[in-house]
Amino acid sequence: MDLTRLRSVYESEGPFATVYLEGRSPSEEAGEQLRLRWRDLREQLSGAGAGSGVLDALESSVLGAEPGEEQTNGRVLVVTEDAGVVLAEPWDAALGAGDAAYWRPLPELGSYVREACRSVRMLVAIADEQGAVLRQEVLAQQHHPRELASETVEGSAETGTHKPRGQALSHKQLQRRAEQAVESNVEEIVSRLSTIEAEFRPRLLVLAGETQARSMIRDKLPDRLAELRVDADRGGDQDEAAERALAEQLREAAEAESTRNAQERAEQLSAGLAHGQAVHGDRAVARAAEMGAVDTLLLEYGTGTEREAFLLKACAETGARVDLVESGTGLAEGVGALLRFPVDG
Numbered sequence: 001m002d003l004t005r006l007r008s009v010y011e012s013e014g015p016f017a018t019v020y021l022e023g024r025s026p027s028e029e030a031g032e033q034l035r036l037r038w039r040d041l042r043e044q045l046s047g048a049g050a051g052s053g054v055l056d057a058l059e060s061s062v063l064g065a066e067p068g069e070e071q072t073n074g075r076v077l078v079v080t081e082d083a084g085v086v087l088a089e090p091w092d093a094a095l096g097a098g099d100a101a102y103w104r105p106l107p108e109l110g111s112y113v114r115e116a117c118r119s120v121r122m123l124v125a126i127a128d129e130q131g132a133v134l135r136q137e138v139l140a141q142q143h144h145p146r147e148l149a150s151e152t153v154e155g156s157a158e159t160g161t162h163k164p165r166g167q168a169l170s171h172k173q174l175q176r177r178a179e180q181a182v183e184s185n186v187e188e189i190v191s192r193l194s195t196i197e198a199e200f201r202p203r204l205l206v207l208a209g210e211t212q213a214r215s216m217i218r219d220k221l222p223d224r225l226a227e228l229r230v231d232a233d234r235g236g237d238q239d240e241a242a243e244r245a246l247a248e249q250l251r252e253a254a255e256a257e258s259t260r261n262a263q264e265r266a267e268q269l270s271a272g273l274a275h276g277q278a279v280h281g282d283r284a285v286a287r288a289a290e291m292g293a294v295d296t297l298l299l300e301y302g303t304g305t306e307r308e309a310f311l312l313k314a315c316a317e318t319g320a321r322v323d324l325v326e327s328g329t330g331l332a333e334g335v336g337a338l339l340r341f342p343v344d345g
Contacts (some may be wrong), residue, residue, distance in 0.1 A: 011107075014105060017045055019045075035307040062075075109312055110304065118137070121136075121202040125217065134152075145251075207232065208235065208249075261324075269298060294337045294338075296338040298325050
């Protein structure tokens, strides 16, 4: 995750109110339940010293969501007295995490950052010979895919794509035209995938749908997209059962990608420690962050660090990234960093 996207949050004067709302299943009582949940959070913040301006701004954001699914989605909110709402983002909490509220000198964004690092951005193409449905989705562990955008690419080739039977010359000509139409449609799909990839920057490109269509798209992919490709051989968008099968395979792909990325980061850390290009431990990482030496802040799964709020602020202000490694990697105090340049001592 690129921490520069949080830089504007830290430009505001604290203290900061940080509120996490756990996502809940939609129901007829969702609105009333949300009001009760907010009442408890408001009392916590008020008891900690948050003023009415902060509390009212939060209340407007919490209770102002549209009824239904929007009101039951997980969210993270950060508010200050002077600037009002400085962050309002979806947040896919781990199941059973519950709501939380903080009133502190710095925003408490550790949970938000960790969840963002666990999430995998996917570009999903559900294809057939006539075209494809292209979805931009975010996959977080234990959650259903969260769709950000969807569009349908329909081939513009005028000739039908169904191949005729028979051996007559006219049939062979029609067959060639049908094959050319399919190839043209595939090229349009790949072109659109390349455009979306450049803007969306997914970690995976998932090819789903008909086997032949997937194969033809796979053969046309440029190197950049080919490096991101995984195949989904189950499910699609025909009906609910197909959607469930596809969603399950997407979750499997996301989990595999998260594990691969964490292992890769751990290997980079080990190599960096051996050559003075990495540090670990709370004090060493804080010193490197203050010097602007941190390229990538590394946090362990399930391990908090005492100076986490400060480290995220310092790294955001210097344009660093943040990522996760598996618990048990051996980081002192659960934190490490890959460096831009060596730090003496």
